[in-house]
Amino acid sequence: MPTAISVRGLSKHFDEVRAVDGLDLDIADGEFFSMLGPSGSGKTTVLRLLAGFEQPTSGRIQLGDDDVTDLPPYARDVNTVFQDYAIFPHLSVRQNVEYGLRVKKVPRGERRRRAEESLATVRLEGYGERRPHQLSGGQRQRVALARALVNRPKVLLLDEPLGALDLKLRREMQIELKEIQREVGITFVFVTHDQEEALTMSDRIAVFNEGRIEQLATPVELYEQPSSAFVAGFVGTSNLLEGAVARALLGADGPFVIRPEKVQLVAPADGPAPDATTCVAEGVVREVVYLGATTHSVVELDAGAILTVSHQNSDRSIDAALERRDQRVVLTWRRDHLVSLGGSDPDSPVNRAASPEEETA
Template identity: 70%
Template sequence: MSPNQAPSLPQTAPQAPAGIAAVRLSGLRKEFGPVTAVDGVDLEIVEGEFFSMLGPSGSGKTTVLRLIAGFEQPTAGSVDLGGRDVTRLAPFQRDVNTVFQDYALFPHLNVRQNVEYGLRVKRVPRAERRQRAQEALRTVRLEDFGSRKPSQLSGGQRQRVALARALVNRPKVLLLDEPLGALDLKLRHAMQAELKQIQRDVGITFVFVTHDQDEALTMSDRIAVFNAGRVEQVGTPVEVYEHPASAFVAGFVGTSNLLSGRGAEAVIGRSGVYSIRPEKIRLDPDLSRPAAPGEVSATGTVTDTFYAGATVRYVVSLDAGGQLSVVRQNSEPAPELADGRVRLAWRHEHNFRIPEDKEHTDA
């Protein structure tokens, strides 16, 4: 292999982990008049998995969640829960519960009564529903808040009450439709850790819908990335981030550089489209310093600098053509960029080639 040649990486479709399928979607399609919202989705979600469906608005992820819950009927395809075909069953006939972004707590009921409500509808005896409600509140660490009204709770506490209300029914699958979307950033980060811990404690399958890439990467066992009604890639957070299956995934999940055309040929030594994550690139103001063995090197000019607290992002226009973003931690000494000229370097293995048939996937 020549020094400018990127190593070839095997392109294999990630397989679902071993285990019983809690949710299996086969050829799922949903049309709303002339609009196809879901276009031939096949997914298998294993029991006990924290599985996220990630994508931009209009990508079909929420519609898939509603198809699993039974709130929508598919135009084609099937939904299996625990090996049982539930495609034509009503929502109350499916062993799932849903937590929405709007928690929809009853303001006139206290916390315990809100959690008990579903059990009352099912005519569960009073003593049993009290016990189960208290267990659910203990799971979300609100066992001492049962007598409070929703108006007396913080946003994070109301979110946990909604979660307890869903868990008290002991569903096999819990569906969560962007439940953290209404929270401020600091509370959102705190609740991500809480929600993941709760999922580990109760051990049931969570299917989580989000458009937040960091949220999906932080919380998930596996992620399905949606685009235009289809699944672009399914894999662990590491697989999806480090080895994107398409240009869309590379650009949507985290921040990525795409190098193609003459720029790719000049810098990498091969044609095609390559993804290089900005944190993998080293920025050096000394243009005379040679690249280390096993590195790719390119020169360019810094055209923009963005300060983001913990990091600084540099946008560099390459002499060979194309543009790359570079992220530097603020713990590192700031480089002196008198004339903006820099040399960029990164390891060969951090060039990831986008598969040929998915290079031009529309975002």
């Protein structure tokens, strides 16, 4: 598949801070690519470098076959959906959407037609004459999207565009964005700090930490095979077992990660014997947290670690779970559900997930 964006050795230093540090990255044509990370991890800086709002300290950026590193934003075939939408308040919705075409001297008739099309894509037909201040947050977000899409850029950059929306609307927009991306076939580069959002929408996700990519993988790989404690902790809830605890329970130093939903919680009498495929650990339930669809039990293991166990509330026996507080239980999980982050242990149950470099290649 041809690459839409290719980045080599990209760095951006603000005085002493290395916001982006020697980044290599290839994004395929038509891909929905997410950059996920906590604030200050460098993901937004990468986006701004791609858009041309910042000049890199070193490194090259290629867009398709063209080196765009030294081009100003207006000469790059990318468009941005800004976090604050950056809708021009003095222009109507239509004028906002037409702005890019207008500065490129596209004739009026075509401008109109494409603006209408673009507004239809984001389901804002008939909103052309509205003023930005008459729109809700979600509608403004759509206008920003239409204004960018109307230019048919090679790549669309989205800087946490759903951050300001409420949860319900955000979920709807996640699905809609994905649909729109499939429909228009443009490469989307999506910046977010919301791991659920990244998992929902992306073809591939790059997890950023301190200016570098910790792991670059598909959502499933990222969740099931995190390559570091940072990724495991940032993407979803995870239980870390390491050192003496890991040695006592699993016979190796680890560290190991086990996801809460992979662990079963049973009464002590029902606990199976540990064998080659099953791990067993005893402990005391310290806390039970009811979350609607699931319940989380926080279990303090006799071996020393604290594990979170989640189970679906698929029947209505929640009371039973809630009554377990301070009771002894046995936790079991399949050995092959453990993810080893150590890599040094040849007997580790699961090999370390592929490193970012291998993924990129």
